[in-house]
Amino acid sequence: MNDGRNRILRSSVTRAIRLIGDRWSLLIIRDAFQGVRRFQDFLERTGTSRATLTNRLRALTRNGLLKRVRYSDAPERFEYRLTDKGRDLYALALVAWNWEQRWAPRGAGVPLQLVHRDCGRVLRPVLTCGHCDGMLAFRDMYNRPGPGAGVRVPPAAARYRRLSALTAATHRGSQSALTHIADIVGDPWTPLVLAAAFFGLRRFDDIQRELGIATNILSTRLALLVKRGIFDRRLYSSQPDRYEYRLTDKGRSLYEYAVVLNAWGDRWLASASGPPYLTVHRVCGADVEPILRCGHCGEQLVPGSVVSSATWREQKRARA
Numbered sequence: 001m002n003d004g005r006n007r008i009l010r011s012s013v014t015r016a017i018r019l020i021g022d023r024w025s026l027l028i029i030r031d032a033f034q035g036v037r038r039f040q041d042f043l044e045r046t047g048t049s050r051a052t053l054t055n056r057l058r059a060l061t062r063n064g065l066l067k068r069v070r071y072s073d074a075p076e077r078f079e080y081r082l083t084d085k086g087r088d089l090y091a092l093a094l095v096a097w098n099w100e101q102r103w104a105p106r107g108a109g110v111p112l113q114l115v116h117r118d119c120g121r122v123l124r125p126v127l128t129c130g131h132c133d134g135m136l137a138f139r140d141m142y143n144r145p146g147p148g149a150g151v152r153v154p155p156a157a158a159r160y161r162r163l164s165a166l167t168a169a170t171h172r173g174s175q176s177a178l179t180h181i182a183d184i185v186g187d188p189w190t191p192l193v194l195a196a197a198f199f200g201l202r203r204f205d206d207i208q209r210e211l212g213i214a215t216n217i218l219s220t221r222l223a224l225l226v227k228r229g230i231f232d233r234r235l236y237s238s239q240p241d242r243y244e245y246r247l248t249d250k251g252r253s254l255y256e257y258a259v260v261l262n263a264w265g266d267r268w269l270a271s272a273s274g275p276p277y278l279t280v281h282r283v284c285g286a287d288v289e290p291i292l293r294c295g296h297c298g299e300q301l302v303p304g305s306v307v308s309s310a311t312w313r314e315q316k317r318a319r320a
């Protein structure tokens with residue numbers, strides 16, 4: 001599978017991961033969608049340190065996902081609000097939430113239950129094709145080079161990341177939703193290893209060549225992903241022993257996250273020449289523009305259309 005060497009490093013997924021591919025940024029975005037704006041509130045809910053939070057808020061602001069707005073003059077105080085680019089991550093946050101509802105281990109904290117305001121049903125998001133409206137199933141999609149395929153992206157900024165960031169205690173903050181998925185995708189290399197799997201690579205050497213990742217880093221990531229039930233490891237040759245890594249059902253169902261992240265990257269981060277890779281929906285033959293809809297009423301899920309079940313009950317009582 002050497003036809004498109006380093007396709008993944010040139011894809012929008014890689015660019016997007018550069019911006020939001022660490023667990024704290026994901027959790028900050030999660031909280032921003034729930035209306036959190038102030039430093040202290042982010043601090044309590046995410047459970048990160050002041051220094052890390054300062055650093056991530058600064059990066060998210062610099063990269064245009066949050067904007068810093070002054071809300072008090074003396075003393076001077078700022079709050080952080082999602083920009084359009086940040087709000088456009090809404091589908092990603094819901095896909096992450098949905099995956100976590102399904103796969104987070106017991107005891108990882110009960111994720112919030114959400115309700116779709118338009119129909120009043122418990123949220124069941126469905127990823128659909130913007131062209132034919134059909135469901136986007138993993139087996140019905142494939143990738144092809146796009147207009148920006150030749151454009152080089154500098155090597156991933158993942159070098160400085162230590163393993164401790166990967167195995168950090170998960171639920172330090174007051175909010176536990178999305179912490180399981182943040183543990184899996186919240187590291188700059190792991191989503192790339194997953195992307196390699198979605199591109200059909202299974203063997204250690206193939207993944208290593210494709211990503212240009214150090215073998216020890218790759219071994220650690222693969223071992224963690226096996227431990228977390230994302231890959232099954234199978235021996236395919238002996239003397240020396242060689243293994244391949246196959247996505248489990250749990251792993252395969254992360255494709256929605258990858259598709260939505262890639263589409264966001266295409267919209268906001270692609271070079272002037274266009275998206276580097278296009279995903280094709282086999283069913284209709286169109287390039288995939290994923291749209292997240294309510295599985296009950298079919299409406300598109302946009303910011304504000306989903307509330308926690310507690311909020312929904314309160315509002316219902318207030319209306320009665």
Ligand SMILES: [Zn+2]
Binds near residue numbers: 283
């Ligand atoms: Zn389609």
Ligand SMILES: [Zn+2]
Binds near residue numbers: 118119294298299
């Ligand atoms: Zn609905």
